Amino acid sequence: MKNLVESMDWSKIHASDRFTPVTPLLAVCSLLYSAGVRLYHLAWRFRTRQALPGFTVSVGNLTVGGTGKTPATCLLAKWARDEGFEVAVLSRGYGGSHENNVLEVSDGDGIRAGPDEAGDEPYLMARRLKGVPVIVSRNRYDAGMLAHEKYGTNCFILDDGFQHIALERDLDLVLMDAARPLGNGFLLPRGPLREPEGYLKRAHAFVLTRCSGEGGAAEAEAMLGREFPGKPVFRSDHVPGKIIFPNRDNDEEPGFLQGKRVAAFAGIARPEVFQETLEGLGAEVVYFKGFKDHHFFTNSELKDLVTRKESSKADCLLTTEKDWVLSDRDAFFGLVKARMEVGKGNR
Numbered sequence: 001m002k003n004l005v006e007s008m009d010w011s012k013i014h015a016s017d018r019f020t021p022v023t024p025l026l027a028v029c030s031l032l033y034s035a036g037v038r039l040y041h042l043a044w045r046f047r048t049r050q051a052l053p054g055f056t057v058s059v060g061n062l063t064v065g066g067t068g069k070t071p072a073t074c075l076l077a078k079w080a081r082d083e084g085f086e087v088a089v090l091s092r093g094y095g096g097s098h099e100n101n102v103l104e105v106s107d108g109d110g111i112r113a114g115p116d117e118a119g120d121e122p123y124l125m126a127r128r129l130k131g132v133p134v135i136v137s138r139n140r141y142d143a144g145m146l147a148h149e150k151y152g153t154n155c156f157i158l159d160d161g162f163q164h165i166a167l168e169r170d171l172d173l174v175l176m177d178a179a180r181p182l183g184n185g186f187l188l189p190r191g192p193l194r195e196p197e198g199y200l201k202r203a204h205a206f207v208l209t210r211c212s213g214e215g216g217a218a219e220a221e222a223m224l225g226r227e228f229p230g231k232p233v234f235r236s237d238h239v240p241g242k243i244i245f246p247n248r249d250n251d252e253e254p255g256f257l258q259g260k261r262v263a264a265f266a267g268i269a270r271p272e273v274f275q276e277t278l279e280g281l282g283a284e285v286v287y288f289k290g291f292k293d294h295h296f297f298t299n300s301e302l303k304d305l306v307t308r309k310e311s312s313k314a315d316c317l318l319t320t321e322k323d324w325v326l327s328d329r330d331a332f333f334g335l336v337k338a339r340m341e342v343g344k345g346n347r
Contacts, residue, residue: 011270014064014192017184026190034187037195044165051168052144054154055085058169060162062200063183063192065269065293067175068209068238070121070322073159077125077132085155088147089129092160093119093136095294102146105134115325120294124325125159140167162203163194174203178235179216181208181223197227205232210273212237240277243318258282263314265305267295267323274320287312297327 013026059076061067073089080087093103096119105111105118106126115123118136126134133151137143140158144167147153158164162174176182183192200206206224211217221233243252262283266274271290278285287308291297309317319327 010064010189010192011066013190014183014186015180017186023190027186030187030190033189034196037187041165041199047166049166049168050141052141052156053148054144054156055171056144056156056158056167056169057171057173058158058161058164059173059175060158060160060164061175062162062194062197063177063181064188064194065192066273067177068236069160069175070124071238072173072175072207072209072236073157074125074128077129077157080155080157081129081131086152087155087157088133088135088144088151088153089122089125089157089159090140090143090147090161091119091122091125091134091136091158092138092140092164093122094160095119096122096136098136101137101139102142103136104146105136106132108133108151116296120322120326121159124322127325140164165202172202172204173207174200174205175207175209176220176224178208178211178220181216181220200224200228203228203231205234207234207236209236210238211235238277240281244321245316246324254281260284260315261286261313262316262318263287263305263309263312264318265289265291265323266320267291267293267297267326268320269293278318286314291323295323295326297323302327 057076059069059073061069077087077089093105096103096117098113098117103113103118105113105122106129108129108131111123111126113123113136118126122134122136133147133153135143135147140161144153144156147156158167158169161167161169162172182197185191185193185197187193187196206228208217208220217235221235224231224233240254243254243256245252257278258281260283262278262285264275264278264285265288267290268274275285275288289305289308305317
């Protein structure tokens with residue numbers, strides 16, 4: 001059963017409502033999941049939620065992965081920092097191996113835990129956010145109190161916090177992919193929904209992401225306006241910032257890829273989006289491989305990717321920043337250096 005689950009392409013299943021041989025099993029599992037979610041919320045009607053000593057913002061979504069919570073969290077944290085708030089990011093640390101109740105990934109000045117221990121997304125945020133502590137814990141209240149007591153934090157940002165209803169918040173932002181805000185409309189595992197659509201009533205505002213794609217934004221905005229009148233809906237887009245070659249001193253502008261032959265790989269919720277981004281920048285993607293979200297790359301996989309880059313005569317091998325932090329960079333540079341000693345070894 002475990003092998004079957006791991007082999008399934010969940011992104012495609014969650015995007016389609018087509019009937020397949022496994023649909024009945026997934027439908028039954030979704031019903032059980034739905035019952036569990038409703039009982040969980042019912043139980044919290046009779047429990048007191050904890051509140052942190054400061055303004056608390058949640059950046060979350062209703063679906064699993066792929067809406068851009070990490071860059072949105074970083075953007076909000078930088079804004080709060082620049083406005084003079086003592087801000088900290090509180091994350092659950094999905095995929096991390098840490099066993100402590102609270103783990104400081106960053107104190108704002110230096111990184112204290114790697115991606116294997118903290119999880120890829122908290123580690124990525126720690127790398128990006130100077131002057132902003134990033135703290136991981138399943139109990140966000142404990143993480144927030146540590147930040148308050150140690151750093152004087154008065155602005156708490158909950159990364160992926162919409163379902164963390166144990167903690168009070170002053171602002172609940174829900175991100176939704178403009179092209180398919182609810183996926184196929186079903187709950188896990190048949191669909192991508194973590195909670196029934198009606199639970200979006202808890203949100204204070206919606207942020208539609210990837211609005212520059214092929215339509216969808218207007219329809220999604222209209223749907224939210226009908227179902228949740230009076231709640232603000234904002235539009236946003238993911239825009240490439242720069243091309244970073246770690247073995248070079250200077251970064252390149254996105255236009256650098258115009259006309260380049262590119263080999264690429266990605267282990268994000270929707271790897272095909274990265275390929276589409278590269279093609280949108282004018283690159284000729286001659287080889288592309290997608291991996292599952294939060295994938296930790298082995299040395300053999302990196303070796304194969306370098307080989308594929310060379311055999312396809314690509315000018316460069318590209319991946320996302322998130323995937324880069326999940327790679328053994330010393331091993332990767334060793335592979336590239338070995339290739340450069342016997343050939344041209346581009347980038």
